[in-house]
Amino acid sequence: MTLAHPLANRLVPAATVLAAALVLASCSPAATSSDTSTDAGTPVTGGTLVYASGDAEPTCLDPHVGGNYPQALVASQYLETLYTKDADGKLIPWLAEDSTVSDDGLTRTVKIRDGIKFTDGTALDAAAVKTNFEHLLNPETASSTGYLALGKIDSMDAVDATTLELKLKTPDNSLLESFSMPWVAIESPTALKRTQAENCASPVGTGPFKVESWKKQDSVNLVRNADYVLPVSTAAHAGTAYLDAITWRFIPEAATRYAALQAGEVQVIDNAQPDAIAAAGKVSTIKHLDAPRPGASNRIELNSSKAPFNDAKVREAFIHAVNVKASIDSLFFGTAPQSFSALSSVEPLAYSEESLFGYDAAKAGKLLDAAGWSNRDSEGYRVKDGTRLSLTFPVSTSQSIPAEQSLFEQMQATAKESGIEIKINLLDLSSWYGDLAKNDYDLVSAPYTKVGPSVLSVLFSSASTIPAPSGYFANHSQVKDPALDALLETAGSTKDEAERKDLYTQVQKKVLEGYYVLPLYDQQNHFLYSDKLKNVGATTAVATPTFFDTWLAN
Amino acid sequence: MSASAAATNRSHGSFGASVRWLLRKLGGGIFVLWAVATAIFFGIRMIPGDPAEAILGGPGSQASPEALAAARAQYGLDLPLHVQYFGQLWRLATGNMGTSYSLKIPVTDVLRELVPSTLILAVLALLLAWAMALVLAVLSTRSGGLGTALASGLEIVSAAVPHFWLASVLIMVFSTALGWLPPVSTNTPAGLVLPVITLALPLAGFLGQVMRDTMEEAQRSAFALSARARGESETGVLLRHSLRHAALPGIALSGWALGSLLSGAVVVESIFARPGLGRSLLSAVTTRDIPLVTGVALLSAASYVVIMALSDIAERLVDPRISAP
Numbered sequence: 001m002t003l004a005h006p007l008a009n010r011l012v013p014a015a016t017v018l019a020a021a022l023v024l025a026s027c028s029p030a031a032t033s034s035d036t037s038t039d040a041g042t043p044v045t046g047g048t049l050v051y052a053s054g055d056a057e058p059t060c061l062d063p064h065v066g067g068n069y070p071q072a073l074v075a076s077q078y079l080e081t082l083y084t085k086d087a088d089g090k091l092i093p094w095l096a097e098d099s100t101v102s103d104d105g106l107t108r109t110v111k112i113r114d115g116i117k118f119t120d121g122t123a124l125d126a127a128a129v130k131t132n133f134e135h136l137l138n139p140e141t142a143s144s145t146g147y148l149a150l151g152k153i154d155s156m157d158a159v160d161a162t163t164l165e166l167k168l169k170t171p172d173n174s175l176l177e178s179f180s181m182p183w184v185a186i187e188s189p190t191a192l193k194r195t196q197a198e199n200c201a202s203p204v205g206t207g208p209f210k211v212e213s214w215k216k217q218d219s220v221n222l223v224r225n226a227d228y229v230l231p232v233s234t235a236a237h238a239g240t241a242y243l244d245a246i247t248w249r250f251i252p253e254a255a256t257r258y259a260a261l262q263a264g265e266v267q268v269i270d271n272a273q274p275d276a277i278a279a280a281g282k283v284s285t286i287k288h289l290d291a292p293r294p295g296a297s298n299r300i301e302l303n304s305s306k307a308p309f310n311d312a313k314v315r316e317a318f319i320h321a322v323n324v325k326a327s328i329d330s331l332f333f334g335t336a337p338q339s340f341s342a343l344s345s346v347e348p349l350a351y352s353e354e355s356l357f358g359y360d361a362a363k364a365g366k367l368l369d370a371a372g373w374s375n376r377d378s379e380g381y382r383v384k385d386g387t388r389l390s391l392t393f394p395v396s397t398s399q400s401i402p403a404e405q406s407l408f409e410q411m412q413a414t415a416k417e418s419g420i421e422i423k424i425n426l427l428d429l430s431s432w433y434g435d436l437a438k439n440d441y442d443l444v445s446a447p448y449t450k451v452g453p454s455v456l457s458v459l460f461s462s463a464s465t466i467p468a469p470s471g472y473f474a475n476h477s478q479v480k481d482p483a484l485d486a487l488l489e490t491a492g493s494t495k496d497e498a499e500r501k502d503l504y505t506q507v508q509k510k511v512l513e514g515y516y517v518l519p520l521y522d523q524q525n526h527f528l529y530s531d532k533l534k535n536v537g538a539t540t541a542v543a544t545p546t547f548f549d550t551w552l553a554n
Numbered sequence: 555m556s557a558s559a560a561a562t563n564r565s566h567g568s569f570g571a572s573v574r575w576l577l578r579k580l581g582g583g584i585f586v587l588w589a590v591a592t593a594i595f596f597g598i599r600m601i602p603g604d605p606a607e608a609i610l611g612g613p614g615s616q617a618s619p620e621a622l623a624a625a626r627a628q629y630g631l632d633l634p635l636h637v638q639y640f641g642q643l644w645r646l647a648t649g650n651m652g653t654s655y656s657l658k659i660p661v662t663d664v665l666r667e668l669v670p671s672t673l674i675l676a677v678l679a680l681l682l683a684w685a686m687a688l689v690l691a692v693l694s695t696r697s698g699g700l701g702t703a704l705a706s707g708l709e710i711v712s713a714a715v716p717h718f719w720l721a722s723v724l725i726m727v728f729s730t731a732l733g734w735l736p737p738v739s740t741n742t743p744a745g746l747v748l749p750v751i752t753l754a755l756p757l758a759g760f761l762g763q764v765m766r767d768t769m770e771e772a773q774r775s776a777f778a779l780s781a782r783a784r785g786e787s788e789t790g791v792l793l794r795h796s797l798r799h800a801a802l803p804g805i806a807l808s809g810w811a812l813g814s815l816l817s818g819a820v821v822v823e824s825i826f827a828r829p830g831l832g833r834s835l836l837s838a839v840t841t842r843d844i845p846l847v848t849g850v851a852l853l854s855a856a857s858y859v860v861i862m863a864l865s866d867i868a869e870r871l872v873d874p875r876i877s878a879p
Contacts, residue, residue: 052827056837059656066610139620142610147618197658216657217668217829251738251827255722259729259737260827266738398840430601430842469619471604 041534043237047552048245049533052257054271057250060200061211061220064136067145067183069293069449069542073270074248076544077222078119079185079205082110082129083176085451085541086234089346091176094231095124095186095206097162105171105495110164118188119210119225126158131189141196149178171493173500177452180541208241208548220248235549236535242551258528261286267533267552268545272526274403278333285531290335291543292522294346295450296459297339298404300518303442305465305478308373308389315515317367318391321418323359327410328521331403336521342456342511344522346543349453349501351508357518364418373419382419390421391442396432399447407520408445437471444476447523451541453504457488460511477516484510579866583859590855591646594848595639601842605631608842609655629655646852652845656838661849664834669853671741672830675822676815678746679753683811684804686754687761691800692792695769705766713759717818721752721825739826749826753818757811764807765800772796798872805869809862816854 055070063071063079082096093099097111116124133156136146152172157165168175178184191204202211206229209222228240249266251257257269258276262283272280272288280286308314328338340357343350368374373382373389382389395408405426412422422443427435435441448455458464462485464475484507491503511517525543529536535549599605609625610617617625626632630641645652651661694705728748729737739745772778773796781791819832831850838846 056840059658059841139618139624142617142621142625144610144617144621200658216659216664217834249738249827252833253825253827256725256737256825256827259725263729263733263737265736428601428840434601469617469622 052266062203072182078207082179126164146183174454289527301476321364339519393443682754683757686758691766739828769800772799
């Protein structure tokens with residue numbers, strides 16, 4: 001859900017640019033383009049993959065606890081989920097065999113697959129799944145992501161070894177999508193009985209790898225699960241993983257991470273920055289995996305709860321006053337296609353409306369004149385009743401990568417030509433959340449990862465404007481529209497797939513046409529890897545890579 | 555009164571002075587530690603947000619009210635502020651630094667694991683900086699005008715170079731372009747070269763500048779002249795007499811050098827992905843891990859106090875004009 005992004009580049013944006021420049025300069029002339037997807041050769045068993053993550057090291061390897069993206073990345077190697085998405089993005093049962101729902105939508109029956117064991121020997125059954133759900137819902141577990149996915153469950157009962165019956169408070173057609181997220185992955189009930197510290201250090205799952213050891217502040221060592229049973233034959237091979245082991249390292253600096261990949265010290269890096277991806281495109285031995293995250297697109301939310309954005313005309317004017325396209329093209333080196341949707345492009349129900357979003361300063365000017373912002377002050381900014389047209393834009397330096405921060409600065413420059421002042425405040429995460437809680441913002445960009453269109457309800461329902469106990473709320477546009485709430489309600493509970501699609505499309509139209517958001521691009525999730533690694537590309541429902549089929553050429 | 559009695563008296567007096575000096579240093583040290591602990595305790599609470607969130611996975615977590623309450627109770631965050639403050643002081647005084655919010659292990663364990671790594675880095679960097687500064691000072695003083703100008707320029711440039719820039723350039727040249735050294739630091743000789751150079755170079759610039767000034771001054775002094783008059787060679791004068799002078803500001807600056815090395819370690823350990831105090835401090839501050847921030851800061855303050863005391867003693871040993879402690 002809300003996910004801490006790499007702390008990565010705060011120290012050295014300048015150095016990174018310089019690094020990229022020199023890297024480009026030092027490329028061998030023989031280098032040709034990469035990204036050929038055919039992996040010739042016969043798979044080889046053995047070898048250790050070294051993975052370098054740019055994210056902060058998780059504080060707990062069990063994604064039930066807390067629940068952020070760095071945890072999902074590593075846990076995807078040793079934990080599996082009830083449902084997952086296949087290569088075409090279709091939701092399929094994984095540890096579950098299948099699932100049915102009663103006519104009133106209030107009873108969900110989940111059949112659990114037979115014959116699968118956790119790596120500690122415990123058998124997977126309905127009672128084990130029930131124990132996991134109880135673990136997630138127990139306040140002492142301190143789940144902040146997974147428990148939301150199970151929020152509508154009222155009670156549960158393991159009817160027999162393979163049947164779990166869930167009674168829901170209200171119908172929830174996103175439950176199976178929720179089950180596909182690593183934050184709701186299934187762990188050994190025997191292992192869950194240990195203390196939280198023990199379970200955090202070595203959670204036990206059913207995945208192709210298992211946690212061998214965790215040297216904090218250094219690396220997590222994963223080894224092959226020799227007894228692995230592939231639940232569904234969607235992979236390129238059966239049996240166990242090709243790799244002996246995976247060493248999961250943490251290299252916070254983007255430039256160092258890329259240098260380590262080039263030096264052959266590591267074979268996969270995540271959080272690859274646009275400059276490195278562009279540079280890698282010219283290196284034949286480095287390949288690129290682009291795996292946008294599901295859920296919301298990266299977008300700027302316009303705070304409609306107060307002036308000036310309580311006026312829809314001003315929101316529309318702002319959107320036409322900034323030249324997002326030109327900035328994205330130049331700052332992201334073509335690695336991030338522009339989005340015109342509130343949802344990620346990997347969401348099957350995403351609705352795009354490109355015609356609403358275009359740079360048109362003349363139109364912006366007319367709209368602002370009509371809205372009463374026709375006068376200008378000595379600095380050229382528009383004023384109305386003695387107030388300058390000024391927008392506060394708190395930016396989290398840990399969530400917005402350097403390229404995105406530059407994008408915001410360029411927006412600031414183009415908006416000024418239309419007489420709009422944008423005040424960018426670069427903040428650490430705590431202070432950033434502090435400003436949101438105080439309603440001290442007009443513009444904000446916040447990521448939100450979730451599987452399925454139900455993320456729209458999180459982002460745009462009136463209920464989401466009410467802060468959680470921590471002060472957090474997700475509806476940053478502060479849309480409070482009873483008609484929209486009604487649509488979201490029905491869209492989230494209907495059993496009719498066609499109706500669901502139609503309703504969520506209406507929701508997205510309302511949001512886009514109300515100019516509550518300015519979509520930028522998908523949530524960027526880029527990986528670079530050595531061409532010695534073959535068969536890289538499989539990902540989970542939340543776009544974390546898995547390495548079951550991957551092998552390391554000599 | 556016999557001569558021997560007078561001697562005992564004098565040495566007794568100097569022993570008493572030493573004890574007083576030590577007590578004064580100790581008292582000052584304790585005051586510094588208290589001030590650091592207090593500043594951090596109140597300072598970190600002024601950042602917006604709830605420390606309980608830090609325990610539950612960071613700011614913006616959507617933890618349930620029950621989970622937040624459980625975390626507050628577990629870490630005593632629901633107690634009145636003054637109770638928390640004095641409780642914290644008492645625990646620190648008894649050597650209990652608490653449990654890291656983010657790592658969920660005792661802070662003392664974290665420190666024990668990380669200190670050697672940062673210490674190796676800092677000590678090697680300090681030695682290298684000293685060696686480079688001395689060699690440069692001696693060579694340039696010997697070679698006269700042009701050498702001095704060159705060395706001075708070199709020192710100013712290296713002293714002004716920011717760590718992150720230097721680190722990035724070194725990685726680009728020696729890891730990416732030449733492929734000689736790894737970009738990720740380990741405790742192997744090859745893995746230490748780049749981070750140690752990154753830390754040492756700016757420090758060597760500072761130390762060299764100060765040492766050479768002192769050395770040149772010493773070379774012009776009366777004792778150098780008299781040594782030359784005794785027939786001592788120019789090299790002899792430099793090594794046997796002036797060098798000792800040049801070492802003095804270097805020693806006096808050691809406390810400051812330690813501070814520079816520790817702040818440099820924050821950057822260097824992050825860039826070279828090396829486990830250590832600096833990198834942990836950065837992530838502890840980011841995640842508002844109050845016990846860990848307090849632990850690292852107290853440890854730095856304590857070592858600063860110790861180094862200052864040691865450099866005081868060393869200065870007195872090298873320079874007889876300063877009365878022995």
